[in-house]
Amino acid sequence: xxxxxxxxxxxxxxxxxxxxxxxxxxxxxxxxxxxxxxxxxxxxxxxxxxxxxxxxxxxxxxxxxxxxxxxxxxxxxxxxxxxxxxxxxxxxxxxxxxxxxxxxxxxxxxxxxxxxxxxxxxxxxxxxxxxxxxxxxxxxxxxxxxxxxxxxxxxxxxxxxxxxxxxxxxxxxxxxxxxxxxxxxxxxxxxxxxxxxxxxxxxxxxxxxxxxxxxxxxxxxxxxxxxxxxxxxxxxxxxxxxxxxxxxxxxxxxxxxxxxxxxxxxxxxxxxxxxxxxxxxxxxxxxxxxxxxxxxxxxxxxxxxxxxxxxxxxxxxxxxxxxxxxxxxxxxxxxxxxxxxxxxxxxxxxxxxxxxxxxxxxxxxxxxxxxxxxxxxxxxxxxxxxxxxxxxxxxxxxxxxxxxxxxxxxxxxxxxxxxxxxxxxxxxxxxxxxxxxxxxxxxxxxxxxxxxxxxxxxxxxxxxxxxxxxxxxxxxxxxxxxxxxxxxxxxxxxxxxxxxxxxxxxxxxxxxxxxxxxxxxxxxxxxxxxxxxxxxxxxxxxxxxxxxxxxxxxxxxxxxxxxxxxxxxxxxxxxxxxxxxxxxxxxxxxxxxxxxxxxxxxxxxxxxxxxxxxxxxxxxxxxxxxxxxxxxxxxxxxxxxxxxxxxxxxxxxxxxxxxxxxxxxxxxxxxxxxxxxxxxxxxxxxxxxxxx
Numbered sequence: 001x002x003x004x005x006x007x008x009x010x011x012x013x014x015x016x017x018x019x020x021x022x023x024x025x026x027x028x029x030x031x032x033x034x035x036x037x038x039x040x041x042x043x044x045x046x047x048x049x050x051x052x053x054x055x056x057x058x059x060x061x062x063x064x065x066x067x068x069x070x071x072x073x074x075x076x077x078x079x080x081x082x083x084x085x086x087x088x089x090x091x092x093x094x095x096x097x098x099x100x101x102x103x104x105x106x107x108x109x110x111x112x113x114x115x116x117x118x119x120x121x122x123x124x125x126x127x128x129x130x131x132x133x134x135x136x137x138x139x140x141x142x143x144x145x146x147x148x149x150x151x152x153x154x155x156x157x158x159x160x161x162x163x164x165x166x167x168x169x170x171x172x173x174x175x176x177x178x179x180x181x182x183x184x185x186x187x188x189x190x191x192x193x194x195x196x197x198x199x200x201x202x203x204x205x206x207x208x209x210x211x212x213x214x215x216x217x218x219x220x221x222x223x224x225x226x227x228x229x230x231x232x233x234x235x236x237x238x239x240x241x242x243x244x245x246x247x248x249x250x251x252x253x254x255x256x257x258x259x260x261x262x263x264x265x266x267x268x269x270x271x272x273x274x275x276x277x278x279x280x281x282x283x284x285x286x287x288x289x290x291x292x293x294x295x296x297x298x299x300x301x302x303x304x305x306x307x308x309x310x311x312x313x314x315x316x317x318x319x320x321x322x323x324x325x326x327x328x329x330x331x332x333x334x335x336x337x338x339x340x341x342x343x344x345x346x347x348x349x350x351x352x353x354x355x356x357x358x359x360x361x362x363x364x365x366x367x368x369x370x371x372x373x374x375x376x377x378x379x380x381x382x383x384x385x386x387x388x389x390x391x392x393x394x395x396x397x398x399x400x401x402x403x404x405x406x407x408x409x410x411x412x413x414x415x416x417x418x419x420x421x422x423x424x425x426x427x428x429x430x431x432x433x434x435x436x437x438x439x440x441x442x443x444x445x446x447x448x449x450x451x452x453x454x455x456x457x458x459x460x461x462x463x464x465x466x467x468x469x470x471x472x473x474x475x476x477x478x479x480x481x482x483x484x485x486x487x488x489x490x491x492x493x494x495x496x497x498x499x500x501x502x503x504x505x506x507x508x509x510x511x512x513x514x515x516x517x518x519x520x521x522x523x524x525x526x527x528x529x530x531x532x533x534x535x536x537x538x539x540x541x542x543x544x545x546x547x548x549x550x551x552x553x554x555x556x557x558x559x560x561x562x563x564x565x566x567x568x569x570x571x572x573x574x575x576x577x578x579x580x581x582x583x584x585x586x587x588x589x590x591x592x593x594x595x596x597x598x599x600x601x602x603x604x605x606x607x608x609x610x611x612x613x614x615x616x617x618x619x620x621x622x623x624x625x626x627x628x629x630x631x632x633x634x635x636x637x638x639x640x641x642x643x644x645x646x647x648x649x650x651x652x653x654x655x656x657x658x659x660x661x662x663x664x665x666x667x668x669x670x671x672x673x674x675x676x677x678x679x680x681x682x683x684x685x686x687x688x689x690x691x692x
Contacts, residue, residue, distance in 0.1 A: 020508035023400045026087030027513040030073070030080065034065055034088045035521045038095035039528040043104050045679075046096060047532055050103030051547035062092035064672065086198075086507045087517055094521045105529025106161050110136075110154060111537045114144050115554055121562040127482060127569060134160065134427060135486045147541065149534035162526055163423070164488050167416045169518055174413040175447065176497020177511075178406055179454040183498050184505070189458025191502040192302050195660040198506040233658045234665035237296070241669020244292045249670065253677030257684050266290050270630040272338045283324035283332040284317055285341045287630040294631055296666050298638020299646070299659040305459075306639035308620020313629045316350075323349055342628065352590040356597020362452045363598075364605045402511035417442040420490045427487045433477040434484070442490045445469065453495025458502075472589070475567055482565040 042065065066089050073080045080088070113136040122128050128139055134156045137143045143151035149158075183189045248266050256262035270289035277286045298306055323329045331344035421438045428434055470491045474484050504514060536542070543550035608617055624632070647655045 237665025312624030360601025
């Protein structure tokens with residue numbers, strides 16, 4: 001019974017969008033033009049937005065690029081196919097992807113490194129002269145004094161960044177592809193969030209009146225009516241996004257042009273009630289966020305995943321006061337807000353519990369995968385015994401998708417990973433412990449965490465990380481100095497690529513189209529990022545009063561990093577490092593809590609299986625453990641509305657097919673408001689700095 005319940009839930013979400021019977025090439029000259037458009041027009045705005053406000057222009061810029069090119073093509077009487085729009089969206093995302101601290105390509109981290117080596121935190125800790133030259137030029141370098149990246153002292157750091165981007169590309173399309181084949185083709189997991197991006201681009205293409213294909217031979221039939229409905233729902237979501245985005249983002253952005261402080265009509269990011277409720281719920285963060293997008297997300301996520309998360313958060317709210325009175329949560333003090341309360345509880349209890357449950361979910365994933373593989377092997381044996389032709393599980397994939405043999409993927413990953421190990425071995429002290437952890441992270445941890453996340457994305461649309469794995473390993477390695485923290489040690493997670501491949505499979509895009517796009521985009525991204533960051537940094541110091549977000553975020557990040565580096569730092573003339581046991585993050589490791597989380601996770605999985613309850617419930621519980629309740633209330637509201645009202649009114653399958661288009665349209669509308677607000681801020685900045 002449990003198996004049937006799990007299969008019904010999985011197949012329901014997997015069948016929301018059928019895999020096309022034919023796949024088309026999506027890479028074209030339009031893709032190349034879109035890459036240059038994002039790099040030349042969108043990237044400078046993204047850099048300024050991130051430095052001044054901390055905002056992320058990436059998703060909005062990507063969708064605006066797609067909409068703009070779609071309209072240009074329509075007026076030129078050459079409408080773009082859905083596959084071309086999907087690849088164009090992928091190209092825009094590659095160009096606009098960035099770290100929250102330094103948006104606008106990979107070279108922003110070089111400017112941050114220059115700030116770090118000269119920061120008060122590094123100077124006060126005595127580390128200013130301890131940074132290796134392959135990471136950042138020394139404090140006395142002309143490259144830092146003149147604030148320029150066009151200097152020979154930056155050559156080695158730039159080459160390392162470029163090398164790691166190429167290696168990252170290889171790993172994404174090898175290890176990520178391998179786990180896509182495993183989770184989607186073999187395990188047939190639903191990937192519930194994959195239809196969001198897929199239907200967003202498909203809805204735009206359908207508005208173009210795309211000609212019928214082999215998959216849609218009847219332009220007046222049921223499929224066409226379904227496509228038209230998706231476009232209407234996408235447009236409705238965009239209207240909601242425009243309206244709510246105007247209140248959430250537009251009003252604060254416009255008011256900041258005229259007032260000393262922006263006016264927030266809707267409190268951001270949430271209303272914090274922790275201090276108000278500390279009398280009845282001590283050591284418990286409470287609050288409420290106001291975001292219509294969270295309600296729409298509740299429509300899309302599997303119902304039992306949301307309910308599991310709600311149960312976990314409700315348990316967290318109830319158990320925190322008990323742990324406080326039992327003397328477990330010792331760091332919390334009355335008057336702490338949400339952030340400080342969460343951080344204190346994280347150290348005292350929830351970090352260790354998260355580690356235990358993450359280990360438990362990894363074991364559950366491996367068990368479930370092994371069980372599924374055994375079932376399929378037995379099925380293949382029965383078919384052979386009945387006279388059926390043998391079937392290779394790893395070769396069972398749609399024709400024309402652009403697949404390649406999995407052994408090639410594994411060989412290429414091993415080669416790329418070995419190159420990173422060799423680079424780190426060259427940069428770091430030659431010790432056995434460091435070499436052991438390099439091998440462990442490259443060939444054990446990265447594949448493990450990538451598979452766990454690929455499976456979680458396939459089931460619940462969520463990610464899981466084991467916190468402080470790298471930090472703990474570095475300390476246990478006995479390394480001294482700060483080089484170990486700065487080297488490109490391969491602690492990575494490519495599970496998200498499984499969902500990315502699934503999204504493009506649903507849109508009928510051949511996989512080589514994505515690879516061609518990134519091969520063109522990455523060199524352009526490297527060059528333009530170097531040009532823009534060097535120009536902006538040379539024009540004004542970063543951070544400075546001109547970039548208030550960078551002033552706050554970079555200073556806090558520098559202090560946190562220096563604190564972390566101090567655990568292995570050895571000053572001039574010293575022979576030993578600091579006491580590892582006294583490190584704050586080591587004090588947060590509680591073996592009994594880790595063990596309890598691990599055993600509890602396994603027991604919960606076994607109990608759900610025995611009772612015949614949906615297995616998705618356990619993934620929701622893992623997702624919600626230790627998380628803030630602020631965002632969960634609206635998500636539960638969305639899940640309940642979708643399950644008990646909209647599904648009954650419009651039909652279960654029909655509503656679940658249309659809900660992703662609503663969510664995609666909503667974020668497109670919010671993105672358009674963000675772009676317009678940023679344009680006004682850039683105009684004001686240009687006028688304010690004009691000499692006349």
